[in-house]
Amino acid sequence: MEAFDYDDIQLVPNKGIIKSRRDADTSIKFGNRTFKISVVPANMESVIDEKLAIWLAENGYYYVMHRFQPEKRIDFIKMMHEKGLFASISVGIKDSEYKFIDQLVKENVKPEYITIDVAHGHSIYVIKMIHYIKEKLPDSFLTAGNIATPEAVRELENEGADATKVGVGPGKACITKLKTGFGTGGWQLAALRMCSKVASKPLIADGGIRHNGDIAKSIRFGATMVMIGSMLAGHEESPGNIIKINGKTYKQYWGSASEVQKGAYRNVEGKQMLIPYRGSIKDTLREMQEDLQSSISYAGGKDLNSIKLVDYVIVKNTIMDGDY
Ligand SMILES: NC(=O)C1=CN([C@@H]2O[C@H](COP(=O)(O)OP(=O)(O)OC[C@H]3O[C@@H](n4cnc5c(N)ncnc54)[C@H](OP(=O)(O)O)[C@@H]3O)[C@@H](O)[C@H]2O)C=CC1
Numbered sequence: 529m530e531a532f533d534y535d536d537i538q539l540v541p542n543k544g545i546i547k548s549r550r551d552a553d554t555s556i557k558f559g560n561r562t563f564k565i566s567v568v569p570a571n572m573e574s575v576i577d578e579k580l581a582i583w584l585a586e587n588g589y590y591y592v593m594h595r596f597q598p599e600k601r602i603d604f605i606k607m608m609h610e611k612g613l614f615a616s617i618s619v620g621i622k623d624s625e626y627k628f629i630d631q632l633v634k635e636n637v638k639p640e641y642i643t644i645d646v647a648h649g650h651s652i653y654v655i656k657m658i659h660y661i662k663e664k665l666p667d668s669f670l671t672a673g674n675i676a677t678p679e680a681v682r683e684l685e686n687e688g689a690d691a692t693k694v695g696v697g698p699g700k701a702c703i704t705k706l707k708t709g710f711g712t713g714g715w716q717l718a719a720l721r722m723c724s725k726v727a728s729k730p731l732i733a734d735g736g737i738r739h740n741g742d743i744a745k746s747i748r749f750g751a752t753m754v755m756i757g758s759m760l761a762g763h764e765e766s767p768g769n770i771i772k773i774n775g776k777t778y779k780q781y782w783g784s785a786s787e788v789q790k791g792a793y794r795n796v797e798g799k800q801m802l803i804p805y806r807g808s809i810k811d812t813l814r815e816m817q818e819d820l821q822s823s824i825s826y827a828g829g830k831d832l833n834s835i836k837l838v839d840y841v842i843v844k845n846t847i848m849d850g851d852y
Pocket residue numbers: 620621622645646647648674695696697698699702704735783784785795797
């Protein structure tokens with residue numbers, strides 16, 4: 529098996545066919561909806577809150593609300609529906625989550641998208657939850673994760689997941705690879721490639737995106753959606769306060785398995801860090817879309833499909849020489 533990551537790869541340009549990058553179509557269908565760009569902010573409490581979820585849904589972006597205020601989820605779904613917006617929530621796999629699904633059914637509150645969000649998604653308990661959700665809420669589009677192997681993709685798809693999310697340990701706030709020795713940290717792109725070879729349903733690449741070009745690389749290696757945490761944190765709209773240190777401005781970014789998130793130092797696999805303040809997320813998302821339009825142009829096509837067909841070379845980290 530060949531191990532490589534985002535910085536080890538360059539995509540090879542093809543003859544361009546569009547007059548302007550504005551003519552490149554970055555839209556992507558995921559579930560029954562079409563979104564502006566194949567990027568979704570991570571379902572982390574330091575990345576998304578209700579206000580940002582509303583803005584994203586109103587403006588044609590896919591979003592996944594985090595699951596760390598579980599008692600607010602029903603009202604969140606109702607609120608989104610009252611505004612005529614789609615509802616996209618996360619669930620875990622503990623016993624209380626089965627009661628939550630029952631409550632949704634009882635109150636006839638049906639989210640359009642559900643993401644099962646646990647660290648080790650290739651698990652009999654995730655499969656049990658897939659079965660339960662598909663039985664109780666068959667019309668909700670169900671993503672299951674996170675996973676790292678083709679075996680996991682095949683199994684979760686066969687058990688009923690409508691999409692799977694790939695990435696165990698490549699995140700910026702992640703310490704899983706250090707604490708457990710496991711994961712796709714350092715070879716996330718190769719793991720995505722392996723998973724995409726067997727996937728018959730959409731894949732979300734999750735974690736490890738450090739440059740806008742990594743979005744195109746994820747698409748080349750099989751992603752339909754790309755989940756991004758650290759690069760979409762630190763914005764005006766991001767949860768948390770602005771922090772000033774020595775005249776510089778930051779916001780906090782913390783892992784969902786960090787002590788900060790858990791409120792206790794138990795099974796900690798994440799850390800907290802400061803992210804330089806970046807202004808509005810609207811500008812960052814616009815730039816991601818513009819860069820993806822350029823990628824489509826270099827791919828020699830008009831839409832995201834063209835990126836999937838390009839050649840690539842493995843350059844083993846040399847593309848970053850002089851860039852740091
Ligand atoms: N993408 C990634 O690489 C990672 C992401 N995360 C994120 O952190 C958050 C918390 O995740 P998670 O700890 O799964 O959520 P939960 O605390 O909800 O744990 C999930 C359930 O699975 C059990 N479990 C069994 N084995 C494992 C294992 N190896 N790792 C984790 N749980 C296990 C847990 O029990 P018990 O606690 O008793 O073991 C618990 O009942 C999520 O948002 C997740 O996405 C966390 C780590 C890695």
